[in-house]
Amino acid sequence: MNTVVPRLISGVFAGITGLAVLEMLRLKGATLVQQPSLATILAACGVMGTLVGIVGCLMPRRYWKILLSNGQQIYSALALPRPMVNHWAGSLLLSGSLVVYFIVLMNILPQQPPPDNNDQASFLMQAKTVHEAGGPVTLAQQLLAGEYSEANQHPLYVALLSYFPNYETGKRLSAMFGLCALLIFTMGIARYYGNLVGGLTGILLSINAAYCQLTARVVCEGLLLIFVAGLWLMVLRIPDFRKPSRLPSLLLIGIGLTLGLAWLTKGTALLLMLGLVLWLCSYTVSWNRWIPAILQQQPTDDSMTGENQTKHTTVPLKRVVIGVALVIGSFTVIAAPLLIRNVRVYGSPTFNANSYLLFEDEFSEPHALIKERGSLRNAAQNYWQSHTISEMIKREVKGLLWQIFIFLRSLGPLPFGEGRLFFGLLALPFLIVGLMSESGPSRRLYLIWMLLFCLAFAWYLPIAAGERFLIPLLLPSLAFVSLGLVRTGQLLLARRSEMPLSH
DSSP: OOOHHHHHHHHHHHHHHHHHHHHHHHHHTTHHHHSOOHHHHHHHHHHHHHHHHHHHHHSOHHHHHHHHHHHHHHHHHHHSOOOOOOOHHHHHHHHHHHHHHHHHHHHHGGGSOOSSSSHHHHHHHHHHHHHHHTOHHHHHHHHHHTOOOOOSSOHHHHHHHTTSOSHHHHHHHHHHHHHHHHHHHHHHHHHHHOHHHHHHHHHHHHTBHHHHHHTTSSSTHHHHHHHHHHHHHHHHTOOOTTSSSOOOHHHHHHHHHHHHHHHHHOTTHHHHHHHHHHHHHGGGSOOTTTSOGGGSOOOOHHHHHSTTOOOOSSOOHHHHHHHHHHHHHHHHHHHHHHHHHHHHHHSOTTOOGGGGGGGOSSOOOHHHHHHHHOSHHHHHHHHHHHSOHHHHHHHHHHHHHHHHHHHHHHTOBTTOSTTHHHHHHHHHHHHHHHHHHOOSTHHHHHHHHHHHHHHHHHHTTTTOOOHHHHHHHHHHHHHHHHHHHHHHHHHHHHHHHHHHHHO
16 A cells, blocks of 8 residues: 555645744744743644654554555545435524524624725725716726726626615625525535535534625625625536536536626636636546545445446546636626726736736735836736745745635634634534545535635735635535535444444
8 A cells, every 4th residue: 555645745734734833933932832822722733733744754654554444444434425414403504594694794794894994995985986987887888998997896796886885785785695695505505415414504604704704894705605606506516527428518608607707796706717627627637546545436336337437537628628618608708898898908808906916025006016017927027036936935835824724714603713713623624524525526626726725825925815815715615514514423323323233
């Protein structure tokens, strides 16, 4: 049994946790010991993680063999197809999640920060400008004519906000978007996995701090989450591309249209688009020889006899090209107004003013950078010439550490602050179990999205950081956590029922 990959993973884990401890020491210094706090506990956990990683690197082969064998058994048990769990408790949780979210929003809406020198102020100012110019119809005309120059806030949310461009009404609009996203997503998850998974997902979302805070402010994330919810539910219904079935053309077109609406809402959707294209293209490569046996699902007797059994490890290039063309084509149709404006005004179809900040060491006014740097290529060349490779690597590695922290914290509930990280650490094992239980293609897409978002916003850390950048990953993440909870319960109950038989 090959233990090289597990040892490498252990080494990477030891390196990440070790760097995290060093970063905490840099920030806190001697106060970590002199004034015990949450950071002290985190540092202790980091030291333990480093030691575990080092032990994993040096552990004898025979112990790795035992661990991998047990891991393969657990994975095989989790990967077995199981019936949807429809329980009265799931229905209660589904309906209760909407009530809980409504109560939470009523309490936190008055507590939101005022629109002073923040994103809320920018959205309100732009919405008032659009309202005074004639509203959404005039905005669409200006986009097509190249007369609309705003290159930071994308136009769809601004257009909707322009109907009532004031702070209090804007907060209620975002709350309505959040409620719609919660309803759409939880009902879709309930139909796919069963109402118990859907109900747990609803409850986790309704008390999630990042979800509730962002859908209670005058920002575009609430609207974006509606499209992310629809996008993920369509992805779940896409069959394995390696199976000899018809290409799901309607689903791919729907995905492209939804991505277009998401991009009209926020530029982050380009990462979703890139991840989806990479996901489709990944089926042209046979990954089995690169993946350790523990991560490969072992075929069962039932899976070998069905008509829909996957017979190929790769997908013909023509099939993938058609799929990508359907997604990009439908995306282009719905996003045409902004694409046309960007080409006419800025010379790039996917232009965004914040792209210039990728090549800065601290925040600067994006529109001033456009005038100062000229083209985005010039900004990139200037950054490359003024920084060393080691500085760039340090920026990315430090950013990755913080993105892991931010992601885990984003899984936690209200009303906790930084203590939400511990809830994220508790949820992480169930997230992994949920990923192992999902045998469809959505798992691969989720991992690709996770990699892209972490890498991109790790680099963006010196400019800005926060849960709003990773918010598109929150919905599928909590769905996988809920699936992991249910699958763990099913597995424990199955083992418990088998115990008397063995005696």
